[in-house]
Amino acid sequence: MTVNKEFVVLGDVNCDVLTQATKFILPFEGFRRYRYFCPAGLITIGYGHVIRPREKIEEPLSKEKAEKLLRRDLVRVKKQLDQLVEVELTILQEIALLSFIFNVGGMAFQRSTLRQKLNRDMHDEVVNEFYRWVKARGRKLQGLVRRRDAEAKLYAEGTLIDEGCLPVY
Numbered sequence: 001m002t003v004n005k006e007f008v009v010l011g012d013v014n015c016d017v018l019t020q021a022t023k024f025i026l027p028f029e030g031f032r033r034y035r036y037f038c039p040a041g042l043i044t045i046g047y048g049h050v051i052r053p054r055e056k057i058e059e060p061l062s063k064e065k066a067e068k069l070l071r072r073d074l075v076r077v078k079k080q081l082d083q084l085v086e087v088e089l090t091i092l093q094e095i096a097l098l099s100f101i102f103n104v105g106g107m108a109f110q111r112s113t114l115r116q117k118l119n120r121d122m123h124d125e126v127v128n129e130f131y132r133w134v135k136a137r138g139r140k141l142q143g144l145v146r147r148r149d150a151e152a153k154l155y156a157e158g159t160l161i162d163e164g165c166l167p168v169y
Contacts, residue, residue: 008020010095018071018074021074024099029070031066035057047070085115100114100151130148
């Protein structure tokens, strides 16, 4: 699957949620052909793929292979989301949460107040919880501030256009 620059309306019931989540996540992750240490100190490549011990990835990585890795990662994240969330979600809420979990990790989400409030149907309070997750290794990062703002707005309700990753209401 190659994600192109076409307009995507998030929340479209005719488009699968993983494709929509991929479109949402790509601008926040950026693309790196070679492995690097992300702000959290993890060895990463492509579009935010964390390289696991003993995992072999050929470098330089192509965009096509990076998108396949992201898609594979999102399949795993969706399983975590489905196991950890006990309430019904809209497509937009699911996309926002897939982005969030992909970024912070399943274990962090599992222990989070965000998940606790979500499972209590406290959706207004869930929106505010996104903004608590803007630091990596104790440092507030503007990229995480922008991402959490987009996730929170999308969770609350919205669509997204590809240029600039701006929620549209």
